[in-house]
Amino acid sequence: MIWSSWSEFIEMGGYAGFVWWSYGVTVVFMVGEVVLLSKRKRTIIQRLGRFIRADRSKRNAE
Amino acid sequence: MKARNKRLIFVIVGVAGLAVAAGLVLNALNSNVAFFFSPTEVKADKAPKDRTFRLGGMVVDKSLKREDDGLTVHFQVTDKLETMDVTFVGILPDLFQEGQGVVAQGKLGSNGVFMADEVLAKHDETYMPPEVQDAIEKGEKANMQKNVSTN
Amino acid sequence: MAKSRFWLYFSSPKTFYPFSGKLIPWCVGVAAVLMAVGLYMGLLVTPPDYRMGDSYRIIYIHVPAVWMSMIIYMVMAGWAAVGLIWNVKLAEMMAGALAPTGAIFTVIGLWTGALWGRPTWGAYWVWDARLTTYLVMLFLYMGYIALRSAIDDPRRASKASALLAIVGGINVPIIYFSVKWWNTLHQPFTVAPGQESKIDPTMLWTMMIMVIAFWAYTLAVSLIRVRCDILEREKNSSWVAELLQGSSAGNKQ
Known part of the structure; x- marks a missing residue:
């Protein structure tokens, strides 16, 4: 550990704005991509599941 | 087929x-x-005249002089073949240092001095901790002294 | 021809779907662990740089993101070419699934580069050869994604966008060698094959850990995306119906 205190770590040797904005935006982009993707996957599986069940019950009724 | x-x-x-x-x-x-012209290219008239261009090279050691107003600075830029005088009014970037790379944007004055209105520091491709840099400098000094004593 | 059957086996969405599903948790695990280690090393353990102080810590995301964005472009163009030449549907889908992640890494590369350039050079942005050609790659990614979504028929969309991806592939070596071919504000290679790296070993290791983490992340995300694309494109096939019936019956999907 190279930092002697919490505030020293936050200050990043005077470059806090540059370092934390870089890391922050990167995290937002990558986490955002994962969240949107898993949402998309859930929606697809739900929609296709409904579609397939409807198709089957229609066929059963015929 | x-x-x-x-x-x-x-x-x-x-x-x-x-x-x-x-x-x-x-x-x-x-x-x-090309993002910038070297002093050799400028002296060979390859840089545009009467138009702004960028001059790039190394800041000559001990060439940096500040005027009393605290804003005007004079320094020299070299590519180890040719050297040019540069005058700049403004705040130099943090990483501006003698012996390091620099890119200045401006015009060539009639007196042959490059009048810069923007100065960017050019970073080199080395990354190391301060202690390593200290060790290297010490080593260089020791080497120089050895060379002097053997001469 | 056993060999061709082997490739046929993996190039069929029906077999690729469950196979890739097993791969994803491993990629996610590797990415999560290595990212945690990399961030810990990068922000808490590695020493500051002798000239840039602590602002250089941006390197631990800037370089992996930029490398990844360029590698993804090449892989995407490669899949697009395979899809175009041999008419492999799965290759077309792989190309399309990589593009958004590549574009995101390009944006991250530009953003972190700007925030690093300001304290280092004194400017967020300059129009030098390296930065300009890299910006062109973002436009290529966006053009590729836009073209794909503009054409309704997925096969035709893949064919048209594949041409754009392949043609734009020329840009990647130009980005890479720009710092060598022209004088730029951006510094030349620090780490390159056939050259001693000009970076402290601890810093290099930390960077490499982040690079591998980004690889694993890319693999995971693009596989999840391609599986979504497979489901959408194959929704009328019987294997998807069987698969989803199984999942609606309470099995783990």
Whole structure:
């Protein structure tokens, strides 16, 4: 550990704005991509599941 | 010939043709793609006259002089072949240092002095902890002293 | 021809779907662990740089993101070419699934580069050869994604966008060698094959850990995306119906 205190770590040797904005935006982009993707996957599986069940019950009724 | 072989040849020929075209364009653009001109190029009249351009090179050791107003600075830029005087009014970037790379934007004055209105520090490709840098400097000094004593 | 059957086996969405599903948790695990280690090393353990102080810590995301964005472009163009030449549907889908992640890494590369350039050079942005050609790659990614979504028929969309991806592939070596071919504000290679790296070993290791983490992340995300694309494109096939019936019956999907 190279930092002697919490505030020293936050200050990043005077470059806090540059370092934390870089890391922050990167995290937002990558986490955002994962969240949107898993949402998309859930929606697809739900929609296709409904579609397939409807198709089957229609066929059963015929 | 099968359709997929036709497509393969089509793609290969297309990419090869494109590579050649890109190469020719880049070659033609070569001088304009350069971000800055070196002092040697400027002295050989390769830089545009009466128009702003960028001058790049190394800041000569111990050439930095500040005027009393605290804003005007004079320094020299070299590419180890030619050296040019530069005058700049403004705040130098944090990483501006003698012996390090710099890119200045401005115009060449009639007196041969480059009047810069923007100065950027050019970073080199080395990354190391301060202690290593100290050790290297100490080593260099020791070497120099050894050379002096043996001479 | 056993060999061709082997490739046929993996190039069929029906077999690729469950196979890739097993791969994803491993990629996620590797990415999560290595990212945690990399961030810990990068922000808490590695020493500051002798000239840039602590602002250089941006390197631990800037370089992996930029490398990844360029590698993804090449892989995407490669899949697009395979899809175009041999008419492999799965290759077309792989190309399309990589593009958004590549574009995101390009944006991250530009953003972190700007925030690093300001304290180092004194400017967020300059129009030098390295930065300009890299910006062109972002436009290529966006053009590729836009073209794909503009054409309704997925096969035709893949064919048209594949041409754009392959043609734009020329740009990647130009980005890479720009610092060598022209004088730029951006510094030349620090780490390159056939050259001693000009970076402290601890810093290099930390950077490499982040690079591998980004690889694993890319693999995971693009596989999840391609599986979504497979489901959407194959929704009328019987294997998807069987698969989803199984999942609606309470099995783990």
